[in-house]
Amino acid sequence: MTKPDFKPTLEPGTNERQTTRAVLPDAVYRNMLSRLSKSRKPAPIRHLFPYESEPGMISMLAGKPNTSVFPFVSLTVKVRPSNPRIDDSLTDLSLDGQDLAVALQYGATSGTPELVKWLTDLTCHLHGSQLDEGWRVTIGSGSQDLLYKTFAALVEVDDIIFLESPTYPGVLPIVQALGCNIIEIPSDADGIDPASMASLLTDWPKDKPYPKLLYTIPFGSNPSGSTTTLSRRLEVLRLAREYNFLILEDDPYYHLYYGDIPQPPSYFALERKVNGELGRVLRFDSFSKIVAGGLRLGWATGPEVLVNAIDLHGSSSNLQASGMSQMLVLRLLRHWGIEGFLAHTAMCAQFYREKRDLFEQYLQKHLKGVAEWSPPNASMFYWIKLRLPASMKAENIKNDEGDSLLFLTEKAIPGGVLVLPGECAYADGRRICNVRLSFSLLDEGSMDEGLRRLGSLLRE
Numbered sequence: 001m002t003k004p005d006f007k008p009t010l011e012p013g014t015n016e017r018q019t020t021r022a023v024l025p026d027a028v029y030r031n032m033l034s035r036l037s038k039s040r041k042p043a044p045i046r047h048l049f050p051y052e053s054e055p056g057m058i059s060m061l062a063g064k065p066n067t068s069v070f071p072f073v074s075l076t077v078k079v080r081p082s083n084p085r086i087d088d089s090l091t092d093l094s095l096d097g098q099d100l101a102v103a104l105q106y107g108a109t110s111g112t113p114e115l116v117k118w119l120t121d122l123t124c125h126l127h128g129s130q131l132d133e134g135w136r137v138t139i140g141s142g143s144q145d146l147l148y149k150t151f152a153a154l155v156e157v158d159d160i161i162f163l164e165s166p167t168y169p170g171v172l173p174i175v176q177a178l179g180c181n182i183i184e185i186p187s188d189a190d191g192i193d194p195a196s197m198a199s200l201l202t203d204w205p206k207d208k209p210y211p212k213l214l215y216t217i218p219f220g221s222n223p224s225g226s227t228t229t230l231s232r233r234l235e236v237l238r239l240a241r242e243y244n245f246l247i248l249e250d251d252p253y254y255h256l257y258y259g260d261i262p263q264p265p266s267y268f269a270l271e272r273k274v275n276g277e278l279g280r281v282l283r284f285d286s287f288s289k290i291v292a293g294g295l296r297l298g299w300a301t302g303p304e305v306l307v308n309a310i311d312l313h314g315s316s317s318n319l320q321a322s323g324m325s326q327m328l329v330l331r332l333l334r335h336w337g338i339e340g341f342l343a344h345t346a347m348c349a350q351f352y353r354e355k356r357d358l359f360e361q362y363l364q365k366h367l368k369g370v371a372e373w374s375p376p377n378a379s380m381f382y383w384i385k386l387r388l389p390a391s392m393k394a395e396n397i398k399n400d401e402g403d404s405l406l407f408l409t410e411k412a413i414p415g416g417v418l419v420l421p422g423e424c425a426y427a428d429g430r431r432i433c434n435v436r437l438s439f440s441l442l443d444e445g446s447m448d449e450g451l452r453r454l455g456s457l458l459r460e
């Protein structure tokens with residue numbers, strides 16, 4: 001199998017000129033902050049942390065414990081090479097001395113500075129960003145943590161927000177609890193559909209405030225598996241600029257793109273490639289799918305005012321992401337360098353591409369005629385429209401195509417196959433015949449048997 005080209009590119013006809021561009025003024029973001037965020041005070045001790053590293057400073061500031069009383073003296077992990085198919089030798093990476101002391105101690109809310117710098121350099125490398133454009137990086141306990149803090153910083157009761165639909169089930173409890181008005185923007189195999197957003201915005205009532213933000217998952221969306229095409233991204237960005245909303249780009253599958261066409265640029269990169277001001281995009285990245293979910297590390301990148309608001313929340317909640325996780329990842333990244341990191345993520349993408357191909361084979365074998373789907377180009381999900389029997393139609397809903405939740409509880413679970421019912425991915429909780437199938441963990445035998453079971457239940 002040929003290795004896909006993972007380098008982000010532009011389709012012909014797009015303006016590729018890189019210029020120093022006007023950055024949105026801070027006041028734009030300040031006006032968007034929620035009352036909660038505006039009223040949050042800096043944590044008194046953390047606020048003074050930066051002075052500790054001033055040359056000659058003797059600090060009696062923080063109640064930091066002395067790490068010499070901690071039981072850990074050194075830690076060694078064995079790591080696989082970036083591409084274990086070419087070379088299967090393991091390398092020992094050790095954490096001790098100053099690195100271990102940093103890992104074990106309280107640290108900055110925005111993250112271990114060297115790791116923040118590494119991720120900042122990675123952003124410049126991957127998205128073409130420059131350092132003087134008013135953005136910065138902060139590290140959180142997974143992107144979930146950062147998403148939670150971001151929505152809390154931006155969204156007020158009665159605010160209007162756009163959500164790509166279907167959407168990541170994990171984001172719904174966050175936004176629903178905030179009491180905002182959620183407008184679901186449909187997506188299909190080409191990702192979010194800006195045309196429906198445009199028609200809503202064109203006919204927007206004069207007395208109603210425009211939406212504050214759009215939340216979208218541009219690569220291998222969870223649960224739809226779809227990747228938003230470049231032309232749709234350009235239109236989404238155009239609308240964001242015209243109607244003054246932010247784009248929250250939740251991108252944990254950015255590195256798991258394996259499509260046949262070159263990877264489209266992120267919104268964060270696109271902003272720089274298309275004329276107009278910068279600063280509409282807040283990105284969320286994660287180590288969960290490429291290094292380890294259990295380390296709980298993600299990072300947010302975007303306008304400083306917004307990232308400061310995230311950190312202010314952090315400084316009064318979890319204080320910081322795990323220092324041990326950060327140092328472990330930093331040690332790995334020092335060992336890899338950016339090239340090694342990208343070789344590793346390319347290997348991950350290739351792994352999922354092969355899984356996708358195998359899964360597709362068994363979908364064709366068992367579900368043809370009883371379901372419809374489009375193969376994903378990134379991540380680990382298939383969004384499958386089941387042709388459900390009449391008995392699986394939700395009560396009181398006329399002309400519906402069936403209820404996958406009913407199918408799950410009455411047929412699939414008793415039949416020994418577990419799928420995610422589509423209703424979990426809609427803010428309005430609509431009953432729908434789609435299900436999300438995750439193929440990441442299945443070996444070939446389980447794919448064959450799992451899909452055989454599903455097919456025969458649908459044919460019953």
Ligand SMILES: Cc1ncc(COP(=O)(O)O)c(C=O)c1O
Pocket residue numbers: 141142143144145168170217222250252285286287288293297298
């Ligand atoms: C779209 C999306 N966003 C965020 C997350 C949470 O990721 P993390 O483990 O970085 O918190 C997930 C996890 O599955 C996800 O699919």
